[in-house]
Amino acid sequence: MREKVDVAVIGCGEAGIYAAYELTRLNPGLKVLVLEKGRDIYSRSCPIVAGKVRECVQCPVCDTMCGFGGAGAFSDGKFNFTTAFGGWLTDFMPAKEVMDLIGYVDEINVAHGATEEVYSTSSPAAKALEKKALEFDLHLLQARCKHLGTENNLRILQNIFEDMKDRVDFRFNTEVDKIENLGEEGYRLTTAKGDEVDCGWLVAGPGRSGAEWFANQCKGLGIQLINNQVDIGVRVELPARVFEHITDVVYESKLVYRTKQYGDQVRTFCMNPYGHVVAENVEGINTVNGHSYADPALQSENTNFALLVSNRFTEPFNEPYRYGKHIASLSNMLAGGVLVQRFGDLVKGVRSNDHRMSKSFTRPTLTAAVPGDLSLALPKRQLDDIIEMIYQLDKLAPGTANYDTLLYGAEVKFYSSRLALSGELETALPRFFAIGDGAGVTRGLAQAGASGVKVAQVITRRLKEIGK
Template identity: 85%
Template sequence: MMNERYDVAIIGCGEAGIYAGYELMRRNPELKVVVLEQGRDIYSRSCPIVAGKVKDCIQCKVCDTMCGFGGAGAFSDGKFNFTTAFGGWLTDFMPAQEVMDLIGYVDSINVAHGATEELYSTDTPAARALEKKALEFDLHLLQAKVKHLGTEKNLVILQNIYEDLKQGIEFRFHTAVQAIHTADQGYRLTLSGGGELSCDWLIAAPGRSGAEWFANQCKDLGIALINNQVDIGVRVELPARVFEHITDVVYESKLVYRTKQYGDQVRTFCMNPYGHVVAENVEGINTVNGHSYADPALQSENTNFALLVSNRFTEPFNEPYRYGKHIASLSNMLAGGVLVQRFGDLVKGVRTNDHRMSKSFTRPTLTAAVPGDLSLALPKRQLDDIIEMIYQLDKLAPGTANYDTLLYGAEVKFYSSRLTLSPELETRLPGMFAIGDGAGITRGLAQAGASGVKVAQVISRRLSEKV
């Protein structure tokens, strides 16, 4: 196959890759841009579990939940956070105001393609009162405005953006990049199936599913990597009424606590009022996540959220990604997939079985989860942190520590090894940029999209300077 030449090649079309392509097309419609994606387009993505065809993960060669147009965020519940306090580390590269401007611009693109304009804010009297109440229990409510796009509406927004993008950009789905090579002018990419293409500019946006592959490519290219954190924990599910006085005010409460026993940081993450717990596959490992629909007809009676313990490793340990996968694989080994346990059983030191689960007042929304014992899967330190956090949350939201509160495991957030990048998100190789979650610099929709816009603006500026 002949080696085709492009002005810009984008690896991956998750949130970061999508907005990089969008901004390039808007500013430079004459550019020849290709997006390479191992998954499928937004209309063809369908997880067999979500579709009800199977109960357990069947290890699809390419995971439709994680890969394809929209990336891992396509089937999320679409929480879009207007903040630099969490969701990534872009402020390590540029001023906070620039990051906020980029996030606002990404939101304007979403709104133009069908996103809601309704905002939840922590800058209200009720939210400030909640923040003060949380502080009484040493819980710190992070301030942020947030939009809830909704799982079903998030897909529609992505479909609308895709329809626009494919008018000016070439998409190659089912096309994995096997290797990145430097060339005399730009870069040469070896593709699955034996093909090749070349480009002047390369934007790597591999997303979470391609993080490990990309880290290995960077090592081969001599690009330095910095250890990033891995967050290990569980997904909590309880009656929605327990957290109603919080979620009705701020929708998603980001509560951070430092444990007294170990001094570790534990945080709530991805809160889904009236939502559903779902399984997701990360490179063959079954982990757990949560969804929340905007349509009341699709909502449940439960609220779910993650409790995550942050772990940052130092030398000589240099494989936090593999460590997180190993922890998640233990629960897979025990349960054949996602494991669930009642909080009371965990504290009591007994395994939850089908009989005990049948007595639970809280009914699991992830019915495929297998009752078991989390203490056999999670390290003692992280489990102690989680138990301490649940008792602390119970002071702010009485009922959190109820016997029938459900804990699903494991929930692991893999944050890729971060690359050494310039303030313009460029690697040490000229014209090669790295963006999004796969580059270890973001961990959410808003900052991932912002990183894509930033790089597209840098390339556009440099192109105009050459004219």
């Protein structure tokens, strides 16, 4: 079967949702089709989260990563008002425009049930914390932040879906196999089911799980790719009290440190006070992430956060995504899934096992993680960077380097090889736009949503220019 639409959107993550939302708001009657290989927001359910299994069962399509809301649907819903992190949209447009777009996305969220409470960075306590961090050569990147909460994030997305479903054609459980350039006629998408969709305008927001597929499609279309960074590291879990004096002041604290041994940059990422460590499945590779609920009844006694080492490669290497997957697959090979080790065991050079873990004062919230040895999975350079960073954090938050601090691995943030895009996020092919994390231009809820809105506004302006 072949059909024709005005605009086709690939991917129903944060970027794709806001692109379709704004397109249909500004252009009533425009035929917008969203193709998503995952399920709708009501049908997504990870067997691990549901308590049906302890370990990943390799679902053909991962409900944690795919479906309405993308990977962000089951995140703890941090919404950061900043251009300092969360993406690279300022490479394409002025910082003020990015902030205006982020503010508009927040307005949409609030209209659909998001909190209006914001963690400020201007308080005396926040300024004092920033100064204290500098004493230890730790650089605190602060931003106004909203914590939506994992459970509230889902509710907001459900409300947005209900608002959109009558004006947007959503096709769930529909994977796009191929993108074909039809020249002036636009583009043809062929699905895994064999159906074809022709569109005059194409917006690609494949998300993290579709990043490798999208990069291959772009290569086939002759679109230039630029190496993007790969972030490799671990998720740290420790008693919440260790970081309370930080997380009570700035909920999302990003601490950046340049190691003395190698001069590499290490950063904290995705801080989850009183949160839970969770497993993710990215195209058959088990990685680790963190959640945090707004409801105190659902919270744990621990805080978790990622420690990531950023690596940016140069020619001739051009497959950063595959490199990250390879590192993650090593820990999968050793543990059959996510691996966990006590910090003291790692430094001592011994493998954590069930007996040693049973003596730990810090109890893991991801009970399916298998005790093991991270030094057999992570490259030495990244591991040395992480250990140095933990000792440095211990100066700001004493207790970080405790023997029983837990390290889960591997945590890998996959970013597609970045596309060469215009300031309007358009590829070298006319009327073909790329947005969100899977296109390598964002890495968080706020900027992903902003990228979708931007493209919708660009398409709307051009439609008016040609009188449609």
